Amino acid sequence: MTGTTAPRQRAAAAPARRPRRPLTPARRWALRLASVAAILVAWQIYGSLLNPILLSSPTAVLAAAVAMIKDGSLPQALASSLVVLGLGLASGVVAGVTLGLLAGRSETLAALLELPVTALYATPAVALIPLIVLWFGFETTAKTVVVFLFVVFPVLVNTTRGVRETDPELIEVARTFCSSERRMWADLILPSALPFIVTGIRLAIGRALIGVIVAEYYTALSGLGELIARSANSFQTARMFVPIVVVALLGVGLTAALEWAERRLARWRATAA
Amino acid sequence: MPEREFVGVIGVSGGGKTTLLRTIAGLLPTSTGSVTLGGTPVLAPTPRAAMVFQHFGLFPWKTVRANVAYGLRVQGRGPAPGQVQRLLAALRLDDVADRYPAQLSGGMKQRVGIARALAVEPKLLLLDEPFSAVDAITREELQNEVLQLWERHQRMTALLVTHDIDEAILMSDRIIVISGPPGHITRELPIGLPRPRTSQDVRSHEDYPRIRKLLWDSLERRPARLPEPA
Numbered sequence: 001m002t003g004t005t006a007p008r009q010r011a012a013a014a015p016a017r018r019p020r021r022p023l024t025p026a027r028r029w030a031l032r033l034a035s036v037a038a039i040l041v042a043w044q045i046y047g048s049l050l051n052p053i054l055l056s057s058p059t060a061v062l063a064a065a066v067a068m069i070k071d072g073s074l075p076q077a078l079a080s081s082l083v084v085l086g087l088g089l090a091s092g093v094v095a096g097v098t099l100g101l102l103a104g105r106s107e108t109l110a111a112l113l114e115l116p117v118t119a120l121y122a123t124p125a126v127a128l129i130p131l132i133v134l135w136f137g138f139e140t141t142a143k144t145v146v147v148f149l150f151v152v153f154p155v156l157v158n159t160t161r162g163v164r165e166t167d168p169e170l171i172e173v174a175r176t177f178c179s180s181e182r183r184m185w186a187d188l189i190l191p192s193a194l195p196f197i198v199t200g201i202r203l204a205i206g207r208a209l210i211g212v213i214v215a216e217y218y219t220a221l222s223g224l225g226e227l228i229a230r231s232a233n234s235f236q237t238a239r240m241f242v243p244i245v246v247v248a249l250l251g252v253g254l255t256a257a258l259e260w261a262e263r264r265l266a267r268w269r270a271t272a273a
Numbered sequence: 274m275p276e277r278e279f280v281g282v283i284g285v286s287g288g289g290k291t292t293l294l295r296t297i298a299g300l301l302p303t304s305t306g307s308v309t310l311g312g313t314p315v316l317a318p319t320p321r322a323a324m325v326f327q328h329f330g331l332f333p334w335k336t337v338r339a340n341v342a343y344g345l346r347v348q349g350r351g352p353a354p355g356q357v358q359r360l361l362a363a364l365r366l367d368d369v370a371d372r373y374p375a376q377l378s379g380g381m382k383q384r385v386g387i388a389r390a391l392a393v394e395p396k397l398l399l400l401d402e403p404f405s406a407v408d409a410i411t412r413e414e415l416q417n418e419v420l421q422l423w424e425r426h427q428r429m430t431a432l433l434v435t436h437d438i439d440e441a442i443l444m445s446d447r448i449i450v451i452s453g454p455p456g457h458i459t460r461e462l463p464i465g466l467p468r469p470r471t472s473q474d475v476r477s478h479e480d481y482p483r484i485r486k487l488l489w490d491s492l493e494r495r496p497a498r499l500p501e502p503a
Contacts, residue, residue, distance in 0.1 A: 173330040176298050176318045177393070179347040187347070191334040268334040268373040 064238040081223035088147020096155025104163020121153040138220035150211030155200040162196025281445030323395035344393035380411035460491040
């Protein structure tokens with residue numbers, strides 16, 4: 001049964017109910033923008049009724065952003081945070097995927113990793129920051145380590161799970177055709193683990209952004225975290241919101257980039273429907 | 274098992290048919306006795322045997338063409354585009370060669386499975402209930418196609434595991450019945466029907482009812498005990 005005929009038959013069986021059609025891309029974008037617009041309008045209206053220290057408003061935040069770009073404080077802070085984010089996210093994803101793939105294939109490694117990983121995944125990484133500072137100082141290295149700790153576990157756990165979920169029937173197919181272990185990775189294990197790896201990275205992006213701000217707060221104050229802290233301390237609420245919005249935009253942008261990469265890598269799923 | 278013969282194995286579910294097939298494929302170890310192929314024992318999967326799977330076992334992320342070429346590629350025998358193209362044509366898959374399995378019907382998926390097995394030019398073709406997951410009309414089509422392919426290039430031995438008596442009669446030179454305690458062979462029956470065959474002329478052959486009855490009787494277990502009338 002092909003996917004194209006199924007909905008039509010369902011419609012014929014229950015003529016009273018309209019079949020649920022997937023949203024068209026244009027409609028989906030309209031809905032996305034509508035929700036953002038609604039939030040901004042509500043913020044603008046409610047914000048202008050209150051003391052600007054308590055909430056500020058989107059227009060005031062925009063004006064503050066322009067000013068902070070002009071005086072160079074925002075680009076400088078962003079660059080500093082992006083270095084930490086990039087290094088921490090990249091090293092965490094590489095380590096998480098590598099260890100996760102190995103743990104998925106090796107029972108021994110999985111058993112060795114299980115308790116430490118579960119324990120560290122559950123421990124708030126913030127609690128480890130004093131120790132990280134003792135070991136790595138206050139600068140970029142320490143901050144990268146904090147982000148790494150936020151990132152590595154969800155990637156590792158999801159990757160292992162993905163390797164485990166490889167269809168046993170396909171493993172059997174590979175074995176009857178006398179596939180080598182190396183070829184089995186390329187033909188079978190990596191493609192079937194891919195969606196799980198992507199899910200792990202998606203979680204990791206959110207956690208990495210938290211990690212960057214946390215690291216910038218609790219080690220040497222720097223980057224976007226510093227901008228947030230200093231603006232808040234001096235009651236410049238509009239200026240405080242600028243780096244927060246930038247972090248949110250980074251999250252949206254990175255997630256969109258990941259989805260784009262996944263679509264490129266898994267074309268077979270996009271065309272399956 | 275003589276070479277170049279088409280052997281059918283029938284039996285009820287859970288009777289050990291699939292175990293037998295998987296042992297021959299080298300996927301399972303033997304508990305007693307041994308499996309040999311062309312004189313050498315089979316302890317692990319061998320490139321001389323290829324299997325068609327009940328649930329197709331296609332790689333969803335590979336196109337039809339890449340699935341058919343799979344066996345050749347993992348066995349380091351090059352992409353062999355000519356060979357793959359020939360099989361795609363023989364199984365009427367040319368039009369869908371660049372599609373992914375999720376875009377195909379069950380019958381088409383199994384055509385891919387069959388082409389993939391034939392591509393490695395096995396000495397032994399193992400068929401694990403290959404037509405049980407497709408609808409009745411497609412099943413008959415596929416049976417006839419496989420029969421034709423096999424009759425045309427009679428270079429390989431084929432072993433078909435099925436629970437469909439008619440399918441076994443249609444395709445086999447010899448039928449082995451497994452029933453009773455798991456793995457117990459209760460009957461071995463040569464099928465002398467003339468080749469080439471089609472489902473139409475096999476079913477109208479005068480010997481057909483007799484063969485069918487013989488097989489059915491040897492499959493039959495103790496009749497279920499009916500409740501006493503009150």
